[in-house]
């Protein structure tokens with residue numbers, strides 16, 4: 001299953017790209033509208049990109065009334081992504097989404113690089129949302145948690161159905177001439193190629209901790225079928241494409257074809273057979 005990473009594709013301006021996906025994950029929505037951070041908000045760096053969008057979104061009320069009806073016309077299953085700072089915000093947004101049959105899953109963004117959350121609060125948020133919706137809940141975690149396995153187990157205990165791994169790292173780049181930060185907010189989310197080994201480690205660790213029993217959406221620097229296969233071998237059951245979509249609108253179809261080739265070459269009859277391969281003992 002190939003998805004987009006939340007915030008990395010505007011399906012309403014690029015519907016044909018969204019229609020290459022198995023499901024479209026909407027940009028994180030919060031209870032109240034958010035203006036986002038001051039520009040510039042994007043900067044290219046040597047091994048990835050920086051963003052400080054700041055969760056700009058119209059808020060749940062306008063999302064439901066003005067954005068969702070257009071997303072529903074894409075004909076692709078929809079995932080919502082929910083953000084906030086308090087468990088009560090997340091809960092309220094989830095309860096307002098519960099009535100939309102078009103939303104098949106909810107990803108809880110517990111890891112915006114601009115918002116710090118303790119392990120305790122991650123499970124508190126999941127538990128609060130679990131009370132108000134029966135839709136599958138995916139906890140999206142940060143790769144810089146000191147003990148990501150512990151948080152994965154805590155959110156599972158609180159009622160999460162799956163994990164989305166990973167959100168971006170914190171990064172900063174300076175302007176060569178002025179030596180001033182290139183992003184308006186100085187520090188932003190660092191995503192793309194540099195995130196690949198970080199994402200693999202998070203997926204590998206959480207798959208082992210949960211004994212492969214939780215579905216995992218793996219993301220972080222996926223630019224090819226081989227990168228996708230690596231995440232699956234570490235334990236991902238689905239892949240999300242993020243930064244690559246900003247430069248390659250054909251990425252979903254291309255990576256799907258490359259992944260099929262990779263599976264074929266390695267004589268895996270299906271993606272599920274490759275899942276967790278990195279955990280199996282080496283053949284002698």
Ligand SMILES: Cc1cc2nc3c(=O)[nH]c(=O)nc-3n(C[C@H](O)[C@H](O)[C@H](O)COP(=O)(O)O)c2cc1C
Nearest residue numbers: 005006007028051109166167191192220221242243
């Ligand atoms: C421009 C941009 C906006 C993003 N917005 C969100 C967001 O709204 N919610 C979220 O959970 N993650 C957001 N992310 C993080 C991505 O969903 C993803 O976790 C991260 O970029 C790692 O994947 P990648 O290396 O393939 O880009 C954003 C990333 C980028 C580059």
